[in-house]
Amino acid sequence: MNIRALAASSVITLATLPWLSGCQVTLGDATTEESSSSSSDILTASVSLGDCDLDTQAESVACAANAFLDTLSSSELSKAQLSWSDSEARTVWSNLPVGTVTRNGLRLDAMSDESKTAALVLARAALSDAGYVDMIGGFAADEYLNSVKGASGYGAELYYVAIFGDPSADGDWMLQIGGHHMAYNITWLSGQGYPFPHHKGAEPKASFTLDSATYAPLKDEADALVAVFDSLDSTDLSYAYLSGESYSDVLVGPDNGSGTLPDNYPSGSDRDGMLVSDMSTYQQSLVKEAIRQWVEDYPDDIADDLMDAYTSDEAFADTYVAWAGTQSKGVDVDTSGTYMRIDGPRLWIEIACQGGIVITNETHYHTMFRDKYYDYGNSL
Amino acid sequence: MATASNARYLNWVWCSLCCWLLLASTSVLAHPADNSLIQIDIRDSGLRVHVQLPVEQLYMAEPALFPKGQAFDSIDEALPAWSDFDQAAMISYLKKHLHLFMAADGPDPLNPSALPRVRLAAQPQINNMSVVVSNNSLQFKALLDVPFPDPGIRNSRAWRWLVDTSLINHRVRNHKTLITLGSDALHGRDGSDPGVLGIVGYQSAPLVITSDPGSSLTLLTTLIKQGVMHILAGFDHLLFLICLLLAAPLRIRQKRWEIEPDRRQALWNLLTLVSAFSLGHTLTLALASLGFVSVSSHTVEIAVAGSLLISAGYLLWPLSCHRITVVATLFGLVHGLAFASELGNDGFALPRQLLMLGGFAIGIELAQVGICLLVMPCLLELARHRAGIYHRLRQGGAVFTLTLASGWAIERTFNVSNPLQLLQDQLPLILLGIYLLVLASSLASLASRPASQPTVS
Structure with a gap:
């Protein structure tokens, strides 16, 4: 059991110095604030597989994953592409907000427009129509908490994409898409996809309206x-x-x-x-x-x-x-x-x-x- | 003058920045399925177990514990009703679901169930049961003291401790408990840095505690570090020291502060003031930590805030010119009591207590000397050659201290949250900023005057 990861997500209050608790408070993610203006692009983008619309899903998704990786700079790549053999990293994901538990990969709001689009294409290739709608609904729910309910640390672009190994249609690799209330862990082994563990959460749980679109992801x-x-x-x-x-x-x-x-x-x-x-x-x-x-x-x-x-x-x-x-x-x-x-x-x-x-x-x-x-x- | 107004400007910048950060992060702090926390301190006399259980889940597990528990709009409204739990039922609940064992080395150290074990006191002393608000949720806290059955075994390192808890998760199946090790008297480990021992859940095997043996030397250095950090992170003491330092290069004439023209006298002031403070706090630190004096920490904390209010006020309006060294000693006595409550070596054997006390006291003095060496040359330079700036600094420092001390006084007297928490959270940065400005001004002053200026004494 990786104790450190759970300890980090726990609130240890038995022995905190005032100094330390002051620092902890500021962990609340200084980089999350600028998301609201551009977030609607992600929610409304129409995404098609284009050249990656291939015969099998394994081929399509590997193509889209490589296309995504190709858009990244070397420093972005070092964050987004991780080692296939790192089992501990592959099991890092959470239901909690991203300010509380650090996720693997590169976050949407840190990506160029080109990479962001490629990331959405990758998600489109990895998921069914209904699954993609649910994922966008998850982004929208977080955006709703931020822009309508005024809660910070939430937002449509506070979601990460990570790839373990080298994506190929017949090799072994894994895709993570995750953030608050969302964790897709899709592993491909020799062309066979294993889409679990999959966590989804939703707040609000009932249907809600954001920018005149209606969502009800769960x-x-x-x-x-x-x-x-x-x-x-x-x-x-x-x-x-x-x-x-x-x-x-x-x-x-x-x-x-x-x-x-x-x-x-x-x-x-x-x-x-x-x-x-x-x-x-x-x-x-x-x-x-x-x-x-x-x-x-x-x-x-x-x-x-x-x-x-x-x-x-x-x-x-x-x-x-x-x-x-x-x-x-x-x-x-x-x-x-x-x-x-x-x-x-x-x-x-x-x-x-x-x-x-x-x-x-x-x-x-x-x-x-x-x-x-x-x-x-x-x-x- | 520019220095003081810059400092105030900087305060505003930091203050608004930290307000923003704090507001930005509060919503992130809350999450409903909090885990429980159990911290074990291994003392010479037995185990001390700090238990913290999230009330919402405790209620889910055993509703009868909270006969008045119900939903409220705000956590502050909820606190009184949830604090009124059934004391007797809570004690039997804790005894039923938390068991502590001592275990000898077994054939398979990785398999706790294979360890031969001795149950520790079936009747632990349960103290300080309360419901508090922590990280925006209600938490039940209690302190259990479990004496060792046989004083002979406590010095044997072959023994291990087993923690077997089903608190909350006898019913709430997803519930997890984080178990940490605080101080460990048997292995010379102090409690400043609790180590995570493990996480247990529904029907987990008992957790085995084996701690890293530490030497007396490591205990001493850890306590020295703790002493240093106590001054650096305990802002009330730090601010009091700064008030003393600000007064050192001054004298009182006609109920007004003026610059002390005699440089040797200024240094003498510094020496006597800081020594008087040290004398006072070392004395009470020793007396209180060895158990000769006992004052409730609540009273001490209020007195510390009061000492700050008085000294900061004095720095603005020196109404009388009574010996401020006497005042510094008296306030030293008060601060020493506060240090003692932080040391927490109660329950350790006397030699270990003395070792810890010595280390802690050395750490405190080291931090004090360090701050004097950093700050005093700047203050002496400004006092001597930039008297205008110095007086602004004195007034600014006094107002700043008064403000913070009022916050602490309100917080500690009325048991409410500090109205100036936002300011306090950013104090390290604010103080660093002010210090850098003071340093820059004194360097500028040094650079702008002839290298060797004859002094009149």
């Missing part, structure tokens, strides 16, 4: 999962309830530079909830829809295989849906502490509703999408 995901629980009768709902457990956040959250796959998935009798194979066909289809909301952030080349693996009869015979929170309130996303998850033999999806940070009278979402065996392509 609404579909949460609604689809809530629909699963809404379809259960009261007996099954209490059967799916994780009695004696509470969740103030997702369970298998940021890896904090551990360099290893997480080891804290529930096992044995802790794997609890309603078995999907015990549900009706209709209820199973709702589970499938919920899973689709996460998996189909990625192009068919990746998503089709994953959907097959996660929703086969064999998988559903070992997949639990479960929830926690205030039992009397039911599965209510507006109640802080409400928690839902899908726990399969490989698949791990969870969503936690926490009190808001900027919009304090509303809850907000943290979600995780992991594959217990193929996070980081199982190549750490």
Whole structure:
């Protein structure tokens, strides 16, 4: 476990000198302030793959990654391109704002316009249409916190792009796109993409309007999962309830530079909830829809295989849906502490509703999408 | 004159800059799923365990602890209700979910469950339970004292300590606890730089503490460093010293400050004032840290702020010409009590206490001498050859000190947050800026006068 990374993100208050705490306060990111004027470009840019629209997604995304790297100066390149063998760096990502936990790579607001466009093309190649919309929605949510809610340390361009190794259609490399409430970790091994761990969060969680465009980056995901629980009768709902457990956040959250796959998935009798194979066909289809909301952030080349693996009869015979929170309130996303998850033999999806940070009278979402065996392509 | 107004201008620049930075960063500081903190101090008599638990998650884990807990619009409104927790239930909760063991070397040192162990006192003393606002969230704090069962084993380095906690995460499955090592008397480690021991979560194995053995020499040098840093980072002491230095090249005539024409007298003033202050604070530092004197740190902190207000006021209006060396000694006594509360060598064996006291006192004196050597030549030069600038500097310094001391006095007397926190946070830079301006003015003064000017004494 990389202790230093978690310690850095923790608030150590037991023994701070006044001098030190003064310094800590100023960590709040002096470089984040200039973002608001140009941010709308990113949110509204129309992006096409152009020359990188190739036969397979692996080819397209490698082409777009190399095109992005080609736009960088040598000093930018040293930040943006990291060593494939550095497993600790590959596991550095977070849900927290960028002023609190430093991310890998080069930040959008530090890029030339050319590099910024190339970075968006790269994201476009790495994600499906729906996934790209969600990513832009994530940028917009942060911009909303900054420009509408007046919170600093947030903004549409406070997101980083990092590439590990040399991108190629049949080699081994990894792409990270991340910032506050966002962590894409997509690993390619010999042309096969492994898009996990994937963290998305959203504050505000409901739909919001920014510059007359409307966004709701996690609404579909949460609604689809809530629909699963809404379809259960009261007996099954209490059967799916994780009695004696509470969740103030997702369970298998940021890896904090551990360099290893997480080891804290529930096992044995802790794997609890309603078995999907015990549900009706209709209820199973709702589970499938919920899973689709996460998996189909990625192009068919990746998503089709994953959907097959996660929703086969064999998988559903070992997949639990479960929830926690205030039992009397039911599965209510507006109640802080409400928690839902899908726990399969490989698949791990969870969503936690926490009190808001900027919009304090509303809850907000943290979600995780992991594959217990193929996070980081199982190549750490 | 230019110096003083430049200094004030610089203050404004820094002040507005730091306001901006502070406002810019406050929202970043809050995040809901705070982890718990457990800091272990290994003392001669036993373990002292500082526990800090985020209230929101503690409530999630055990709602019965907070019968009056409910949502509030602001954290200040929330504090009284959440502070009114069920004391008895809290004590049994802590005892139920936090266990400390001593462990002998086992066959597999990496596997804590294989270590033979002895449970430390099943009935720890639990003190100082309170709910405080920290980093914009409510935190429960407590101090547990766990005596060693057998005084003989405490000197054996073969023993290790095991921390087994299920606080909060017996229920909140995602919750994590950060465990740090503070002071370690058995290995000569002071608590100035807590080291991270590990992070534990739901059903984690107990954490094993093994600390790096340190020698008496490292303890001494660490304490010297701590003493130096205490003066440099403890701005109230630093400002008091600066007030003394500002008064040194002066004398009082008809209830007004004027420049002391006798250079030797000015140096004598400096020597007596600083020695008087040192004498006072060394005396109380020794008495208080060895346990002969005990004054509540709250009272001491208020008295320190008061001493600053009085000395800064005196620097503006020297109402009487009573012996200021006596005043410096008296205030030295007050500041010494404050140093003692910072040293915190309570619970260590006497030889170790003396060693720590000595190191800390040496550090404080080193810092003082260093500041005198840096500042005094400039002040003497300005006082002698730029009396106008010097008086502006004296007045400016006094007003600046009065302002800051008022902030501290309000903060410490009424237990509220410092209204001048923004200013205080930037003090290192402000003081450095002022010093550079003073240095530049004195160098300019030195350069603009003939090399050897006869002095009249």
